Amino acid sequence: xxxxxxxxxxxxxxxxxxxxxxxxxxxxxxxxxxxxxxxxxxxxxxxxxxxxxxxxxxxxxxxxxxxxxxxxxxxxxxxxxxxxxxxxxxxxxxxxxxxxxxxxxxxxxxxxxxxxxxxxxxxxxxxxxxxxxxxxxxxxxxxxxxxxxxxxxxxxxxxxxxxxxxxxxxxxxxxxxxxxxxxxxxxxxxxxxxxxxxxxxxxxxxxxxxxxxxxxxxxxxxxxxxxxxxxxxxxxxxxxxxxxxxxxxxxxxxxxxxxxxxxxxxxxxxxxxxxxxxxxxxxxxxxxxxxxxxxxxxxxxxxxxxxxxxxx
Amino acid sequence: xxxxxxxxxxxxxxxxxxxxxxxxxxxxxxxxxxxxxxxxxxxxxxxxxxxxxxxxxxxxxxxxxxxxxxxxxxxxxxxxxxxxxxxxxxxxxxxxxxxxxxxxxxxxxxxxxxxxxxxxxxxxxxxxxxxxxxxxxxxxxxxxxxxxxxxxxxxxxxxxxxxxxxxxxxxxxxxxxxxxxxxxxxxxxxxxxxxxxxxxxxxxxxxxxxxxxxxxxxxxxxxxxxxxxxxxxxxxxxxxxxxxxxxxxxxxxxxxxxxxxxxxxxxxxxxxxxxxxxxxxxxxxxxxxxxxxxxxxxxxxxxxxxxxxxxxxxxxxxxxxxxxxxxxxxxxxxxxxxxxxxxxxxxxxxxxxxxxxxxxxxxxxxxxxxxxxxxxxxxxxxxxxxxxxxxxxxxxxxxxxxxxxxxxxxxxxxxxxxxxxxxxxxxxxxxxxxxxxxxxxxxxxxxxxxxxxxxxxxxxxxxxxxxxxxxxxxxxxxxxxxxxxxxxxxxxxxxxxxxxxxxxxxxxxxxxxxxxxxxxxxxxxxxxxxxxxxxxxxxxxxxxxxxxxxxxxxxxxxx
Numbered sequence: 011x012x013x014x015x016x017x018x019x020x021x022x023x024x025x026x027x028x029x030x031x032x033x034x035x036x037x038x039x040x041x042x043x044x045x046x047x048x049x050x051x052x053x054x055x056x057x058x059x060x061x062x063x064x065x066x067x068x069x070x071x072x073x074x075x076x077x078x079x080x081x082x083x084x085x086x087x088x089x090x091x092x093x094x095x096x097x098x099x100x101x102x103x104x105x106x107x108x109x110x111x112x113x114x115x116x117x118x119x120x121x122x123x124x125x126x127x128x129x130x131x132x133x134x135x136x137x138x139x140x141x142x143x144x145x146x147x148x149x150x151x152x153x154x155x156x157x158x159x160x161x162x163x164x165x166x167x168x169x170x171x172x173x174x175x176x177x178x179x180x181x182x183x184x185x186x187x188x189x190x191x192x193x194x195x196x197x198x199x200x201x202x203x204x205x206x207x208x209x210x211x212x213x214x215x216x217x218x219x220x221x222x223x224x225x226x227x228x229x230x231x232x233x234x235x236x237x238x239x240x241x242x243x244x245x246x247x248x249x250x251x252x253x254x255x256x257x258x259x260x261x262x263x264x265x266x267x268x269x270x271x272x273x274x275x276x277x278x279x280x281x282x283x284x285x286x287x288x289x290x291x292x293x294x295x296x297x298x299x300x301x302x303x304x305x306x307x308x309x310x311x312x313x314x315x316x317x318x319x320x321x322x
Numbered sequence: 323x324x325x326x327x328x329x330x331x332x333x334x335x336x337x338x339x340x341x342x343x344x345x346x347x348x349x350x351x352x353x354x355x356x357x358x359x360x361x362x363x364x365x366x367x368x369x370x371x372x373x374x375x376x377x378x379x380x381x382x383x384x385x386x387x388x389x390x391x392x393x394x395x396x397x398x399x400x401x402x403x404x405x406x407x408x409x410x411x412x413x414x415x416x417x418x419x420x421x422x423x424x425x426x427x428x429x430x431x432x433x434x435x436x437x438x439x440x441x442x443x444x445x446x447x448x449x450x451x452x453x454x455x456x457x458x459x460x461x462x463x464x465x466x467x468x469x470x471x472x473x474x475x476x477x478x479x480x481x482x483x484x485x486x487x488x489x490x491x492x493x494x495x496x497x498x499x500x501x502x503x504x505x506x507x508x509x510x511x512x513x514x515x516x517x518x519x520x521x522x523x524x525x526x527x528x529x530x531x532x533x534x535x536x537x538x539x540x541x542x543x544x545x546x547x548x549x550x551x552x553x554x555x556x557x558x559x560x561x562x563x564x565x566x567x568x569x570x571x572x573x574x575x576x577x578x579x580x581x582x583x584x585x586x587x588x589x590x591x592x593x594x595x596x597x598x599x600x601x602x603x604x605x606x607x608x609x610x611x612x613x614x615x616x617x618x619x620x621x622x623x624x625x626x627x628x629x630x631x632x633x634x635x636x637x638x639x640x641x642x643x644x645x646x647x648x649x650x651x652x653x654x655x656x657x658x659x660x661x662x663x664x665x666x667x668x669x670x671x672x673x674x675x676x677x678x679x680x681x682x683x684x685x686x687x688x689x690x691x692x693x694x695x696x697x698x699x700x701x702x703x704x705x706x707x708x709x710x711x712x713x714x715x716x717x718x719x720x721x722x723x724x725x726x727x728x729x730x731x732x733x734x735x736x737x738x739x740x741x742x743x744x745x746x747x748x749x750x751x752x753x754x755x756x757x758x759x760x761x762x763x764x765x766x767x768x769x770x771x772x773x774x775x776x777x778x779x780x781x782x783x784x785x786x787x788x789x790x791x792x793x794x795x796x797x798x799x800x801x802x803x804x805x806x807x808x809x810x811x812x813x814x815x816x817x818x819x820x821x822x823x824x825x826x827x828x829x830x831x832x833x834x835x836x837x838x839x840x841x842x843x844x845x846x847x848x849x850x851x852x853x854x855x856x857x858x859x860x861x862x863x864x865x866x867x868x869x870x871x872x873x874x875x876x877x878x879x880x881x
Contacts (some may be wrong), residue, residue, distance in 0.1 A: 015840030016354055018833050025829050047428075050811025051421040051818055058808040060428035065800040068437035069785060072444050079448045142452055143772060149761075151772035152451050175763070177772040179448060183785065185778035196772060284428065316843075 016316070023309040030305045034298040040286045041295055047284070056283055063280045067273065073181060074269045080179035081262040083195045084255050086140045091252035094135050094203070095245060098215055101128045102241040105222055108234050115229040122226035126166070129219045133158050133168055136203055146199035147172025155199045156216070159207070166223045168216035169207040170200035181265050193258065202251045204244070213243040326874075328381070330867040335382030336860025339366055342385035343853040350841045351850075358528030360390045360839035361846075362520055390520045393838045394543075400831040401531045401541075405600035407824040408535035412605030413817035416484055420609075420617065421814035423476050427807050432469045436628075436799065439466045440784035446760050447777035451642070456755035463650065463750040470625050474745040477618045484610035485571065488578050491536050491603040492569040498533045499551060499567075502526055503559035506548050513547050523547075538600030553582055554594025560585040577611040613813055618745075620806040623675070623791050625745040628799060629654050630672040631783050634720035637669045638713060639759025639776030644766045646711060647722040648759060649751045654744055655719065655737050662731025667724040670735040675791035678718025678738035686712070687730040691723045696734065709764070741791055 040046060047053035047060075107113070108121045136146050137154040147155030147170075155172040159165075176198070182191035204214025211217065218240040225233030343364040353359040365388070369381030427433060439462045442455070449455045505526040512519035526549060533539050533551065540552040551558040558565050563585040570579045580598055581591035598604045629651040636650040647669040655670045666686055672678050681696035686707075693703035693716040703716025705723065712723040718738055762775030787796040797805070 013837050013840075013842065013845075015836050015842040017840050018836045021829060021833065021836075025826075045426075048425055049421045049814070050424050050427060050807050051418065051814035052811075054808045054811030054815055057424075057428050057811055058804045061433055061800065061804040061807060064428055064433065065437060065784075068441060072441040072781075076444055076448060142449060147772075149770045149772035150768065153768045173770060175770065175773060177450065177774055178778065180444060180778050180781065185775075185782045192778065 019312060019316070023305075023312065026305045027302070027309060030298065030302040034295065034302050037291055037295040037298050041288065041291045044286055044288070045284050046286055060280060060284045063276055063283060067276050067280065069183065070269055070273050070276065073183065074266055074273065076179045077181045077262050077266045077269065080181060080193055080195050081259050081266065083140050083145065083179075084259045084262065086138070087145050087197060088252050088255040088259060090135050090138050090145070091202070091248050091255065094132050094215065095248045095252060097128050097132050097135070098219075098241060098245045098248060101125060101219060101222065102238060102245060104128070105234055105237045105241055108226060109231065109238060111231065118226045118229050118234070122223050125219065125223045125226055129166060129168070129216070129223065130158065132203070132215060132219065136199060143177075143196075144172075146197045146203070148196055148198045149173055149175040149177050151177065151196065156203070164207070166220040167206045167210075168203075168220070170203075170205035172199050174198050174201075181262060193262065197251070202247060213240050214247060215244040218244040326867055326870055330864055332380070332382035333860045333863035333867065335369065335384060336863065337857055339364070339383040339385040340853045340857040340860060342388070344850060344857065346388055347846045347849045347853060351843065351846045354841040354843060354846075358524050358531065359841070360392045360520070360524055360527075361841045362388050363391055365389055388518055388520060390518070390523060391839055393835070396831065396835045396838060397527060400828070400835050401527075401534045403824070403828055403831055404531050404535040405538045405604075407821075407828050408537075408602040409600045409605040409608075410817055410821040410824050412487070412602035413609055414814075414821040416480070416487075416606060416609040417613065417810070417814040417817045419480055419483075420477070420614065420810055423473060424807055424810060432466075432473065433800070433803060435462070435466045435469050436784070436803065438462050440781055443760075443777045443781040446758060447774035447781065450760045450774045450777065451771045453642075453755045456642075456758045456760075459758060460750055460753065460755065466628075467651075467749045470621065470745040470748045473621055474618070477614060477621070478746075481610055481614055481618075484606050484614070485578070487606045488603065488610065489569045491601075491606065492567050492580065495533060495536050495553070495567050495603065498529050498536070499553070499558045500564050502529050502533070502549065502551060503564045505529070506559070507561070510546065510548055534601065536601045537598055537603040554580070554592070554597040556582055556584040556592060556594065558584075562586065566591075576615070578607060580607070613810075617806065617810055619741070619792075620802075620809070621745045622741045622743065624799065624802055624806070625748045626654055626672070626741040627675060627788055627790055627802070629744065629748060630675070630720075631786075631788055631799075632780060633669075633671040634673050635776065635780045635783060636759045637671065637720070637722040638762075639779075640761040640763065640765045640770075640773070641759050642756040642765060642767075642771055644764060645757055646759065646764070647724055648753060648757050650753065650758070652747070652749050652751050654740065655735060658734045658736075660732045660734055662726055662729060664726075664731075665728070666726030666731045668733045668735070669722040670719050670733075672718055672738045673715055673720035674718040674789045675738075675741075676718075676789040676793065678791075680739050681734060681736040682717040682719060684721060684723065684733040684735060685730060686723050686725060686732075688725050688728070691721070693717060693719075693721065696736075739791070 039048065047056045050057045104121055104125055108118050133156050136156045137144065139145070143151035144153065144155050147153065150172045153171055155170060157169050157171055159167040159169065176194040177196040178192040179195045180191055181193050184191040186192060200208070200214075202214070204212045204216045204218070206217040206220045209217060210220065218237065221233065222237035222241060225237055343366070346362050346364045350361045365386045367384045367386045369384055371378040371380045424431070439459075442459045442462050446452070446455050446459055505522050509519045509522045509526065512522065530541055530549065530551070537553065539558070542550050544550060553565070553567065556565065565582055565584045565587070568581045568583075568591060570581055572579050578595070579593055580595045580603070582594045583591045595607070598607060633649040633651055633653055637647050640646045641648060647667060649669060649671070653671060655672060657668050657670050668684055668686070679695055679697070682702070683694045683696050683699070685692045685694070688707060690707055691705040691712045691714050692701055693714055694700060695702050695717060703714050705712040705714035707723070707725040710725050712725065714721045714723065719735055721735070760777035761770060761773035762779070763770060763773050765771055765773060784800065785798055787798055789796050790802055793802075
């Protein structure tokens with residue numbers, strides 16, 4: 011027969027009470043914070059896994075931001091090229107009208123004025139800024155990439171002041187083109203629109219427009235005839251680049267969509283790793299509360315019985 | 323003594339014996355809540371009977387002894403278990419404190435600020451000419467530095483607190499062994515007088531339990547009842563003197579040495595640190611000098627890797643005004659010019675912590691760079707100057723060399739292996755927004771400002787697997803940080819669970835001890851009633867003898 015002493019009873023009651031309180035505290039902590047682990051000791055594996063997921067989420071979030079930034083910039087460039095395209099088509103229309111043999115020198119001088127305005131518009135469009143940076147100057151982003159020379163010294167010459175490098179955005183997890191991690195987000199302007207100072211004979215927008223204006227000014231009918239084809243080639247170059255940008259933008263939107271899905275999956279995974287299953291925790295809390303009440307009640311009864319035995 | 327007076331003596335012996343038993347039961351009851359008290363029992367023995375007619379009649383009762391009711395095996399088990407309990411209890415509290423520094427570490431503190439810092443390199447990459455973005459990046463770098471300082475300071479505070487705990491435990495051990503030695507003397511003296519020194523025995527047993535909880539003492543009883551207590555393999559006291567334990571702080575190794583001067587020991591105190599593996603002293607020593615040190619080293623290695631990886635990449639890039647060879651964080655590596663007029667320059671950082679040499683020498687002229695191991699002057703690397711700059715990786719260092727305008731220059735690069743204190747001193751170098759090297763190729767005002775290649779490379783550092791000092795396998799900064807968090811979590815959890823288990827074991831053993839030695843109020847109350855009755859009966863016997871004697875005295879004289 012076990013000999014039960016008062017101290018044994020007291021200690022046992024207190025230990026049981028402490029255990030029940032500790033269990034209740036643990037469940038209450040989880041329910042109130044909503045997280046399985048507040049500190050690493052609450053769940054070293056949970057914490058480690060949550061850290062890994064959170065870092066992947068942060069990187070993914072940044073890459074989505076980058077891709078959005080890139081998509082907006084490319085969309086802006088596409089829109090500018092589309093507007094340049096329209097201006098060029100107007101110039102081509104003008105060339106077709108002025109190629110007609112019925113036009114005289116006076117008509118062509120007047121049209122030259124209109125073509126000049128179209129050239130200025132194209133330069134202004136090519137010098138559009140996206141945020142704080144110019145888009146068509148390669149990595150020379152703080153200066154306007156195209157400059158229209160003085161009419162008297164170098165008439166209708168548009169010079170390219172950008173370089174032949176590209177700014178990029180990181181749309182993947184590695185900073186390499188090979189793994190599609192990087193995407194160019196600036197255009198090398200002279201490749202698309204030409205440089206009438208360095209390559210005056212190129213079939214690109216600025217040299218072609220310069221030659222067209224000069225032909226109009228000098229009432230050079232054959233020059234105007236040639237300009238129709240040259241402007242057409244220049245328009246095609248712009249349209250092609252615009253189309254390429256369109257595919258980039260669609261690819262970026264696709265990337266954003268995929269990454270957002272990945273982000274959602276990661277958040278679900280994080281929630282499964284970190285968050286407490288509230289219904290389960292609530293039921294555990296109810297159970298712990300009951301156990302605590304039972305422990306307190308049995309303690310009371312035992313102490314009461316002891317007192318009755320001893321003093322009555 | 324026979325006859326009617328003998329009967330009176332029997333009554334008297336009953337009164338005296340039961341009075342002693344009542345005292346014992348009363349004493350038991352009054353000590354019902356005294357820690358370490360062992361209940362006592364009065365041992366009754368009957369008087370040797372006289373021989374005679376009509377036969378041998380007993381001579382009453384004697385309260386021979388007051389005996390402690392103890393089970394030595396259970397007491398000994400309970401005491402030994404306290405050493406393990408003390409170890410895990412102290413480990414739980416001290417590791418719990420460190421664990422709390424990582425409250426919500428998965429989404430706050432260092433992990434959040436590391437993410438923010440590296441992600442912001444992409445913001446700079448997306449807006450390379452935006453000076454506001456660049457200034458924000460410097461601020462994030464400073465915040466990251468503060469996180470490291472805060473954690474390093476918290477570790478330092480914990481270490482100081484644990485130092486005080488260790489010293490307190492040593493003081494307590496000394497005080498308790500002195501008292502045990504004194505009790506040992508008194509017990510032997512009492513035994514010599516034929517007494518049962520129960521109170522002293524209980525007190526000594528309680529003190530031994532406390533010492534066991536403080537440290538892993540080895541103790542055993544001699545046949546004469548004296549107790550031998552050994553600390554770190556040395557007798558803690560002798561009949562003449564008591565040994566002394568001291569906690570000596572070794573500032574060179576930043577650790578505590580526990581020394582013990584055994585009684586009558588004339589030489590230098592003995593170092594018993596390695597033998598102290600239990601009790602709260604063992605627990606505090608383990609946390610302070612092993613676990614906390616490991617965590618501090620882990621933090622320093624993380625900071626060291628962060629500084630050197632970011633600096634190596636940053637020094638390769640170009641700022642908005644064309645600066646190159648600029649560190650983002652204050653470097654951990656020391657560069658000293660040993661020759662040359664100073665037109666050239668050298669920026670050195672560690673790129674492979676696992677293979678870095680303590681010191682290398684660098685020679686540079688207008689055409690090239692040569693790197694030598696300082697230990698044996700063997701050439702370990704070289705590079706060619708292009709556009710006035712050379713990039714060399716040798717001896718675990720990443721060297722960005724700016725060629726001198728004329729002549730040759732020499733440098734000594736050292737401190738690649740020194741990681742201690744990096745976390746506490748991590749800070750952004752005094753740089754401006756324009757100095758941030760986002761570009762991968764030369765920049766000048768108005769030219770190439772949109773180059774953001776280097777910013778992408780620095781962002782990628784957060785995912786790249788790097789060689790951390792002391793680690794066999796490369797890992798990313800986050801993985802390394804997470805491994806530290808998981809390690810402290812595992813330690814704190816283990817301490818928490820082991821402490822819980824030890825408390826349960828301790829309670830169970832204590833219950834078993836109480837089952838034997840504890841005072842039951844009901845039992846003692848019943849005994850009191852029994853002894854009271856016996857006392858009354860003995861008194862009645864004396865009364866009856868008194869009446870008989872009266873009768874005899876008043877008998878009529880028949881003669």
